[in-house]
Amino acid sequence: MAEYTIKVRRFQPESGEGPYWEEFNVDLEPSLAVLDGLLQAKDNEDGSLAVRCSCRAAICGSCGMKINGQSGLGCKTQIGEAQELANKKASASGEKVENAPIVIEPMGNMPVVKDLVTDMESTHWTKIRRVTPWLLPHGEAPEREYIVEPESMLDITQSMACIQCGACVSSCLSMEADPDFIGPAALAKAYRFVGDPRDGETHERLHDLADDPHGIYDCTHCFSCIDACPKDVAPMDQIMRLRRKAGEEGIEDPNAGHAHEMAFVKIIEKKGTLDEAMLVQESYAPGIKGKLKPSKRGIRETIKSLPTILRPLRKRKVKLRQAIPGTHHKLPGDAMKDVQAVYAHAEEHNEEFNLYIKGEEGELIDENVEKGIQRSTDPDTAPEVKGG
Numbered sequence: 001m002a003e004y005t006i007k008v009r010r011f012q013p014e015s016g017e018g019p020y021w022e023e024f025n026v027d028l029e030p031s032l033a034v035l036d037g038l039l040q041a042k043d044n045e046d047g048s049l050a051v052r053c054s055c056r057a058a059i060c061g062s063c064g065m066k067i068n069g070q071s072g073l074g075c076k077t078q079i080g081e082a083q084e085l086a087n088k089k090a091s092a093s094g095e096k097v098e099n100a101p102i103v104i105e106p107m108g109n110m111p112v113v114k115d116l117v118t119d120m121e122s123t124h125w126t127k128i129r130r131v132t133p134w135l136l137p138h139g140e141a142p143e144r145e146y147i148v149e150p151e152s153m154l155d156i157t158q159s160m161a162c163i164q165c166g167a168c169v170s171s172c173l174s175m176e177a178d179p180d181f182i183g184p185a186a187l188a189k190a191y192r193f194v195g196d197p198r199d200g201e202t203h204e205r206l207h208d209l210a211d212d213p214h215g216i217y218d219c220t221h222c223f224s225c226i227d228a229c230p231k232d233v234a235p236m237d238q239i240m241r242l243r244r245k246a247g248e249e250g251i252e253d254p255n256a257g258h259a260h261e262m263a264f265v266k267i268i269e270k271k272g273t274l275d276e277a278m279l280v281q282e283s284y285a286p287g288i289k290g291k292l293k294p295s296k297r298g299i300r301e302t303i304k305s306l307p308t309i310l311r312p313l314r315k316r317k318v319k320l321r322q323a324i325p326g327t328h329h330k331l332p333g334d335a336m337k338d339v340q341a342v343y344a345h346a347e348e349h350n351e352e353f354n355l356y357i358k359g360e361e362g363e364l365i366d367e368n369v370e371k372g373i374q375r376s377t378d379p380d381t382a383p384e385v386k387g388g
C-alpha cells in the first residue's frame, strides 16, 4: 500500500460557483487504477464527487478523463505510473520532487456537466452520427446475411476496436482550434465503413469527408489521438487511410489538402528536406522541375499566402533567399541517396501497418492474418463478418 494525493478539478453546477481544485489522500496498491483512487475518495471523503464509470476494465468507455494532462481511461491508468509521471513533471524545473499530486481533470473539448463528467452528446456522439455510422449496402439484400471473407475485414479491425471513450477527442489539437472538426473518433468510425467490403457508398462517403472543410484534411497530423487512445485504434492512421483512399479516387477537396500532401512528398523526394517556399506553388499549381505552372487558383492562393510569407520576413525569422521558391538547397549527395532509398523502399513495400497487420515479410503477415482471424472470437475486437 502507498499513499497518493489526487488533485481533482471539480465543478458543481448547483453551487453556482466556477471550477476549483480539491486534493484527496488515498491509500492504494500502485498497480490499482486512478479510478480506484477516485472511488476511494468518493466513498471515504466526499460522496458528491462525480465520476462516470462502469466496467472498470477498459471495455465500456465511460471513464475518460485527463490524468496529469494526458487524456485516457481512469480504469486503465495505474496510480503508481500516474505518480511517476506527476513526479517527473513536477521535477521538470530541476529540483527532484516526490509524491507530487496526481492531477485529474475532466476530458477536454467537451462541456463539463459535473466534476469529471462531460457532455459526450454535444461533441462526441453528434460527430459520430455525422459520418453515417451504419452500413449502406447496394443491391438486393441477401436472403439471410452478408457473407464476407474474414481476411477482407482485417483492414477495419483496428477501427472496430474503438470503445467510444472520447479520449482522442479530448486530446485533439485541431478540435481545440476548430470545434467543428469532425474529429478523430468519428473519422476512425468513418473508416470502419469506408473499408467495409459490404458498403456500397464508399465514394460518396469519401467525397463527403474530403469536401467538408472540417473533414479529413482538417487534421494536423499531431499524433495526440494516437497517444491518448487506450485501444490502439490510432485514429490519425485511420484518417490517413481515408485521405489515401480519397486521393486514389481522384477526389478534390476545397482546401487542396490532397495536393498539399503530394507537394510535401514531391519536394522532399527532390530536395531531401522541405522547401516551404515551394509548398503553395506545388500544392495549387504543381510544376515541372521546379518551374511554376500557373493556374488561376495557384496565383490566387499565392497572393493570399503573401502575408504569411511577409510576417516572418519582417521579423527576420526567414531570410529573403529562403522565401523564394526553388532556391532551397538539396541535401549533399550521400544523404540524398539515403532519402531516395527510403522512397524506393516505401514504394516497394506499399503495405498497411496497423495493430493486426504488421511487418513486411509474407510469413509475418500471414501469421498476423491468422492472429487477426483468431481475434474474431474476442468480443472486444471481433470482425463482424455477417449481418448488415
Ligand code: SF4
Binding pocket: 168, 171, 172, 173, 174, 175, 183, 184, 218, 219, 220, 221, 222, 223, 224, 225, 226, 235, 236, 239
Ligand atoms: S492527429 Fe489529427 S485527429 Fe489526431 S489529435 Fe492530432 S489533429 Fe486531432
Ligand code: SF4
Binding pocket: 161, 162, 163, 164, 165, 166, 167, 168, 169, 184, 185, 188, 228, 229, 230, 231, 232, 233, 234, 235
Ligand atoms: S478511437 Fe480510441 S480514444 Fe478515440 S473514442 Fe475510440 S477508443 Fe476512445
Ligand code: FES
Binding pocket: 052, 053, 054, 055, 056, 057, 058, 059, 060, 061, 062, 063, 064, 073, 074, 075, 076
Ligand atoms: S470504467 Fe469502463 S472503460 Fe473505464
